[in-house]
Amino acid sequence: MNKINFNNKGFSLIEAMIAMVILSVGLMAVGLMQIGAMKANTNALGRTDGVAVAQSELDRLRSLPLDDADLQDGGGTNDGIDGLDDGEDGSGTSPDIDLGTIIGPNGREYKVFWNVADNVANTKTVRLFVYWTDPKFGLNRVISTTVLGGLYL
DSSP states (O other): OOOOOOOOOSOOHHHHHHHHHHHHHHHHHHHHHHHHHHHHHHHHHHHHHHHHHHHHHHHHHHTSOTTSGGGOOOOOOOTTSTTOOOOOTTSSOOOSEEEEEEEOTTSOEEEEEEEEEEOSSSEEEEEEEEEEEETTTEEEEEEEEEEEEGGGO
């Protein structure tokens, strides 16, 4: 009589295939996570450069005297501050100063403009807008607001 031994050691073909499927799903998840991280890094680089362009332009505006032509109130009345609009298309007001397009450090084009509001006590509020288009994320923007003059003169 033959004895059948069911106490075999090792893996069957089905067990090995299931392990391969589980490993493949895990590796695909890691790959998708890497792609998402690369996209986020690209977006962060564009945003960093946009902020750098905005900061550079604000520094230039801070160095100007308050009566300079670049710091004149355009007279708009949006956003609750006389002279400032929100920079959105179709708002009914236009920017006081349109600088045009600046080529940033990464070679991307940034559209820069700002609005000025005259305040009391020889101060001005400047709102600077920087727009750019990212091929993967579409339209992006940085909006910075600062007050010029006053106690800092």
